[in-house]
Amino acid sequence: MTRMRLALPMALAVLLLTAGSVAALDDYTLPYYDPDVELLYGFDRDGRVGVQLDWTGKTWYDSQPHPGRVYDNHTGIDYPMPLYTHVAAAKRGTVVDREGGYGTQQFGAFGNFVRVRHPDGRQSLYYHLASKADGGLLVAVDESVPAGEPVGRSGCSGICYGPHLHFEVLVENGQLLIPIDPMHGRLWTTWPGRVPFLATYVRESNGGTEVIRRGQTITHWVEFRNRGGRTWRPDQARGRIALATWDPPAHDSRFAAADWPATWMATTVNQGSVEPDDVGRFTFGLRGSPPAGSYVETFNLLAEGVRWFDHAHLGGYYIPIVVTNLYE
Amino acid sequence: MSARTVAAQRAVALAAIVPLLAMLIVNVTSAADPAPTLRRLDAGAARRNGVSVSLQRTPGPPAAILEVRAADGAQFAGRLLDVAPNGASAALAEALGSAAAVLVIARADGTQLRLEMPGLLAATFSSDGGRLAVVDGHGRLWAVDTAAATSHALADGPFIDAPIVDPDGTTIALAVPSIEAPFQSRLVAIDPAGAVSVLSDEGLVYDALRLANGSLVAVAHRPRGTVLVVAGAKHRATVADLGPDAVNVSLSADGSVIAWESAGRIFVRTASGPPAEIGPGSEPAVAPDGASVLVRRDGGSALVRTDGTEIGRFAAASAFVECAGCAP
Numbered sequence: 001m002t003r004m005r006l007a008l009p010m011a012l013a014v015l016l017l018t019a020g021s022v023a024a025l026d027d028y029t030l031p032y033y034d035p036d037v038e039l040l041y042g043f044d045r046d047g048r049v050g051v052q053l054d055w056t057g058k059t060w061y062d063s064q065p066h067p068g069r070v071y072d073n074h075t076g077i078d079y080p081m082p083l084y085t086h087v088a089a090a091k092r093g094t095v096v097d098r099e100g101g102y103g104t105q106q107f108g109a110f111g112n113f114v115r116v117r118h119p120d121g122r123q124s125l126y127y128h129l130a131s132k133a134d135g136g137l138l139v140a141v142d143e144s145v146p147a148g149e150p151v152g153r154s155g156c157s158g159i160c161y162g163p164h165l166h167f168e169v170l171v172e173n174g175q176l177l178i179p180i181d182p183m184h185g186r187l188w189t190t191w192p193g194r195v196p197f198l199a200t201y202v203r204e205s206n207g208g209t210e211v212i213r214r215g216q217t218i219t220h221w222v223e224f225r226n227r228g229g230r231t232w233r234p235d236q237a238r239g240r241i242a243l244a245t246w247d248p249p250a251h252d253s254r255f256a257a258a259d260w261p262a263t264w265m266a267t268t269v270n271q272g273s274v275e276p277d278d279v280g281r282f283t284f285g286l287r288g289s290p291p292a293g294s295y296v297e298t299f300n301l302l303a304e305g306v307r308w309f310d311h312a313h314l315g316g317y318y319i320p321i322v323v324t325n326l327y328e
Numbered sequence: 329m330s331a332r333t334v335a336a337q338r339a340v341a342l343a344a345i346v347p348l349l350a351m352l353i354v355n356v357t358s359a360a361d362p363a364p365t366l367r368r369l370d371a372g373a374a375r376r377n378g379v380s381v382s383l384q385r386t387p388g389p390p391a392a393i394l395e396v397r398a399a400d401g402a403q404f405a406g407r408l409l410d411v412a413p414n415g416a417s418a419a420l421a422e423a424l425g426s427a428a429a430v431l432v433i434a435r436a437d438g439t440q441l442r443l444e445m446p447g448l449l450a451a452t453f454s455s456d457g458g459r460l461a462v463v464d465g466h467g468r469l470w471a472v473d474t475a476a477a478t479s480h481a482l483a484d485g486p487f488i489d490a491p492i493v494d495p496d497g498t499t500i501a502l503a504v505p506s507i508e509a510p511f512q513s514r515l516v517a518i519d520p521a522g523a524v525s526v527l528s529d530e531g532l533v534y535d536a537l538r539l540a541n542g543s544l545v546a547v548a549h550r551p552r553g554t555v556l557v558v559a560g561a562k563h564r565a566t567v568a569d570l571g572p573d574a575v576n577v578s579l580s581a582d583g584s585v586i587a588w589e590s591a592g593r594i595f596v597r598t599a600s601g602p603p604a605e606i607g608p609g610s611e612p613a614v615a616p617d618g619a620s621v622l623v624r625r626d627g628g629s630a631l632v633r634t635d636g637t638e639i640g641r642f643a644a645a646s647a648f649v650e651c652a653g654c655a656p
Contacts, residue, residue: 049466073466073486075506097511097532097551101573101590103610107425109449109488109502110534110549110575113511127509131591132573141551159425159449159508166509177512179505 028090028182029147029196029229031126031167032079033307037195040078040164042070043181049073055183075179076125076168083163084135085154086307087126088196089145090167093118098141100132102157111158112136114151123177125168130155146239148196148230149306194229194276197303201315202279209320212288217257221283224301224314226274234268238305241269243282246300246311247318255297255321257285266299288323295321363470364444366477371438375399381434383418385649386640391616393631395646396420396434406432408645409450412457415649417474419451419460431462433474441477445470449507454493461490461499467507469499469518483522488513491536492544496520500527500536500544515546515559528559540581540616547577556586568597576611580618585634587612587621594623596634606636615648622646 030037046053052060054070062072083104093116102112112129114137129152130136139151156163170177204222212218222243226232232241243266245253250264260266266284274280286297298318301309311317374380380399385392394415396408409419415436422430429448433441447465451472454460460472462479467486472479485503488510492500497520504510515528515536530548536559537545545567546559554574556567568586570577576589584599587606594612597603609623609630620639621632631640 073506074508076509097549099549099573099575101554101575103592106610108576110510110513113509115511125509125511127511133591133593158510161425168506168509168511177505 027147027229027231028124028169029088029194030079031088031090031124031165032081033086033088033195033197033310034081035195035198035310035313037079037081038068040067040080041074042077042183043179044070044072044074045181045184047073055181055185076127076166077182078164078166080162080164081154083153083155084130085163085165086150087114087129087152087154087165089116089147089149089151090124090169091116091118091120091122092147092149093124093145095139095141095143095145095151096123098137098139100129100137102131104130104134104136104155104157105160105163106131106157107160108158111160112152112155114139116145116151121172122180123170123172125166125170126152127166127168128155128157128160128164129153131157146236146306148228148239148303194227196228196230197301197307197309198226198228198313199224199280199301199309200227200313201317204319209322210286211322211324212255212286214288214290214292214323214325217285217287219283220286220319221270221281222299222317223279223281225279226276227313229276230303231276232269232271232274232280234270234272239303241274241280242302242304243267243269243284243299244302245297246308247298249300249308250302253297254290254295255286255288257287259285265302286319286321288321290323292323292325295323297321363479363481366433366472366479367442368477369440369442374438374440380438380440381418381420381432382438383415383434383436385415386642391648391650393622393640393642393646394418394649395629395642395644397644399438408647410452410460411647411649412453413455413650414457416457417453418647419453421448421451424448425465427465429465431460431472433460433472441474443472443479450489450491452490452493454497455495459493459497461493461501463487463490463501465507467504469501471499471520482520483518483524489535490518492538494538500538502533502536528557530557530559534575535577537577537579539579539583543583545579545583554588570595570597570603578612578614578621580614581616582618585614585618587614587623594621594632596621596636598634604634604636606632606634607638613648616650622648 044052050062052070060066096117097115099112113127115125117123136153154165169182202223245251245264252263256263267282269280300311382399384395406420406422407424411418417435420432427446431443431445450463452461462470469482471482487501488504490499490501499518502513503516504513513533515533517525528546532549533546535547544559546557553571555569558565573590574588578587586597589610594606594609595603609625611624613622629642629646632638
C-alpha cells in the first residue's frame with residue numbers, strides 16, 4: 001500500500017514546536033460568553049493513530065475514554081453548548097469564509113462554519129454551526145468583526161453527535177492552513193481561558209443609599225474589574241463598554257442627568273482602555289427628577305452593539321435612591 | 329431564561345455528546361490492525377438476525393427507484409449510503425460514524441455481507457457494483473470486493489468521502505486535514521495501488537460527480553458560494569454558480585439539471601430557467617434523465633417533478649437505479 005503523503009504532518013510538527021514562542025502579546029478570548037462552559041476535547045498534538053498528547057504534555061491512549069482531555073487526531077477544541085448559543089470571534093479580524101447551507105442538526109461529511117482571518121496572520125474556525133436559516137450565521141464574507149463579536153450560533157451540523165462548538169486556530173503557511181493548539185503552554189495568548197466579556201463589582205462612591213434633592217444632580221461612580229478577555233474601551237464604533245440601565249434592559253431612566261449619552265446609558269468607561277484584570281471606573285450623574293420617594297435604579301455593563309454582560313457576575317448591581325423635596 | 333434552565337440545558341448537551349463522541353473515538357482501528365473481514369449471511373440468517381432489508385424496485389423508464397425496507401415491514405433504522413447502479417445491492421450503515429458501525433451490503437436476493445467498520449463514514453459502489461470504496465472513522469480508505477468478500481486498506485488519508493469508483497479501479501476521494509471540521513478538502517484520485525494524485529486546485533470540494541460523457545464535475549465551496557467546476561480541466565471551467573449555502577448538489581446524467589439543498593429547502597435549476605425552490609427536504613438526487621428529483625422528506629423519500637409537483641412517496645430511503653439492470 002502506498003501511503004498518502006501530505007506536507008501537513010511535517011509542517012504541523014514544526015509549528016507545534018514553535019507555536020508557544022511566537023505570540024506573547026495576543027488577546028484571543030474564548031469563543032463564547034458563558035464562563036461556565038466546559039472543555040470537552042482538546043487538540044491532539046500527537047500525530048499517531050491511537051495515541052494522543054494533550055496540552056499539558058500528558059499522553060493518552062484510545063484504550064480508555066478521557067473526555068475533558070483529547071481525542072485522536074483532533075485538530076481543534078470542542079465546547080458543548082446548547083443549540084443556538086452565541087459564538088464569539090476570539091480576536092478581531094475579517095471573515096474570509098462561511099457556510100450556512102447544512103441543516104442545524106444534519107449529520108454528514110460537512111457542516112456549517114465561519115472562518116476569520118486575524119491581523120497576526122492566524123485564522124480561527126467555528127464549526128458545526130446552526131444553519132443560516134436558523135440564525136447560525138451572523139456575519140458575511142469580508143465583514144470586519146471585533147473580538148467578542150457574535151459570529152454565529154451553535155448547532156450540530158456535519159460529523160456531530162451533540163450540539164457543540166468545534167473551535168480551531170490555524171496559521172497560514174503558503175497555501176496550507178495548519179491547525180495549532182491554542183492551549184498548549186498557554187503562551188500564545190495573553191488571556192487564555194477567558195470569555196470576552198465578564199466583570200465583577202469592586203466598589204463605588206457610595207455603597208449605601210444615594211439621597212438626592214429633587215431637581216439636583218449628584219455624581220456617582222462605580223468600579224468593576226475586567227474579568228473577561230477583551231480590553232474595555234470607551235470610544236470604538238462597536239463594542240464600547242458602557243454602563244446602562246437594566247431590568248428591563250435599556251429602559252429610560254428617571255435619574256438620567258445631563259452628562260448621560262442617552263436616557264438609558266449613564267456613561268462609558270472613564271479610562272481610554274482597561275486591560276483584563278484592571279479596574280474600570282464609570283462616573284455619571286444622577287438627577288433627582290421624580291417626585292420625592294424611595295427608588296432603585298439597576299445598571300449593567302454593555303458592550304454596545306455586541307451584548308450585555310452577565311448581570312449576576314456584577315453582583316446584581318443597583319443603586320438605592322431617595323429623592324427629597326428641595327426645601328425639606 | 330433562568331440560570332437553572334441554562335445549566336440544565338448544558339448538562340443535557342454534555343451528557344448527550346460525551347458517550348456519543350466517545351463511541352466515535354474509542355476502539356477505532358489503528359494502522360496496524362488487519363483488514364476487517366466480511367461476514368456472509370444468507371437470506372434466512374439475515375432474517376433471523378433481525379437485520380434483513382429488502383430492496384423494492386419501482387420500474388419506470390429510463391430509471392427505476394430502489395427503496396430500502398426492513399424485511400419485517402418496519403423502517404430500516406440504518407442509513408442508506410449508496411446503491412449499485414444496476415440496483416442489485418445497496419450499501420447501508422448501522423450506527424453510522426460510531427465505534428459500533430457496521431457496513432451492510434444488502435443484495436436483492438436477501439443475502440448480506442456485513443463488515444464491522446468502526447467510525448464508518450461513507451461507502452460508494454463502483455459502476456459495476458463489484459467494488460466499494462469505504463471510509464472509516466480515521467478517514468482511512470478501504471477497498472471492498474463484494475464478489476470475493478474481501479477488503480484491504482487502500483490509502484491512509486484522512487479522507488472524508490470517496491464519491492466515485494471508476495471502472496478501472498481508480499477511486500475519487502476528498503482528502504481533508506480534519507475529519508470533524510473539514511473546512512478544506514482536496515479532490516484526489518487514488519489508483520488501485522494506492523497512489524494519490526490531486527485533481528483540482530479547489531480548496532474545499534464537497535462532492536464529485538461523473539457525467540454520462542465522462543466529465544468529472546467537482547462541487548466546490550468558495551467564500552462567495554458553491555460552484556460546479558470541471559475537474560482536471562487545463563483551465564478552470566465553471567459549469568454553474570449556485571450562490572451561497574448550496575449544498576448536497578446532484579446532477580442529471582448530462583449535467584443540464586441541477587438540484588441542491590439549502591438549509592432544508594430543495595432548489596432545482598434546469599437549462600430553461602432560473603433556480604426554483606421545489607419544497608422542503610434534504611439530499612436531493614436528480615433522475616438520470618433530469619425529469620424528476622428524489623428528496624428525503626418526512627422520514628422517507630418523495631419523488632417530485634422539477635416544478636415541485638410531488639408524484640410519489642416512499643416510506644424508506646430510496647435511490648435511482650438503472651432500469652436495465654433491474655431484477656424482475
